[in-house]
Amino acid sequence: IEDWVKICLPAKAKVKAELGNAPFADQCGLCEKEAVNVSLGNLLSYPFVREGLVKKTLALKGGYYDFVKGSFELWSLEFGLSKSVSV
Template sequence: MKDIPRFLAGFKNFQRTYFCDGSTFFADLKRGQTPKVLVIACSDSRVDPAILTGCEPGDMFVVRNVANLVPPYEKTPGNHGVSAAVEYAVRVLGVEHVIVLGHSCCGGIQALMHPQKEKLGEFIAPWVRIAEPALREVNEKLSDKDFHLRQHACEKAAVLVSLENLLTFPWVFERVMRGEMHLHGWYFDLERGELLSYLPETGSFEPLVARCETKPAP
């Protein structure tokens, strides 16, 4: 298996950068973390938010799950992993920005749109149903469009569902209303290589970082 030796070699590079040759990078980090940004991203191996944004250790507090979903606030018995992470980031770390980062070609959204085809197990199906409002909206407005367009629309609408669900947490709502924290909906189009952001004033996702233009070969 080639992956494990490659991972170990990668850790050695990390070690050389941050711990060897007199580096003091982790001197402060070992005493605690003070990130100002919470990123809620998908578990998809292609969309690591730290890699996408070129972040250093300690720059962002990250929660990753299938389809970058946030459930609504509830106190029912259960293991509320995402809610616990959001609570820690907001109430303990005091983050100033929360980014929900969606992406194209999302397997979780595909599972939501075609549960029979994807042959979901016992945990995925109920989880992705958090985004059912997004699917209903797409089916109502874009029923005559091709699947590719509808999937992109559903991926973006699911980001908005998560943003709405964040506001059901009272301590998130209070900090947003006081202007102490800001919510952002981002969408990484991995087919086009561009980053979009939701703009409430236009009701659409607009480029934050547009796709790079390919230069013609000489």
């Protein structure tokens, strides 16, 4: 399971960089939510997922359940293609 959990190390790094002085409990909650974002981003590494998003036959949603408060947050991944530019 250790290797599987490592995928979310960028979430931890982002929270530490942006909110390193916040209370630990707040950092944990934000890290959990950011881990959902990392997982959504990881799904984009699959060609069939990207294809489904482009064709609008697939939508990705992220969810976070706070069992202490009994609340559920749901968010969408906005996906779009931009024109290529020469640099």
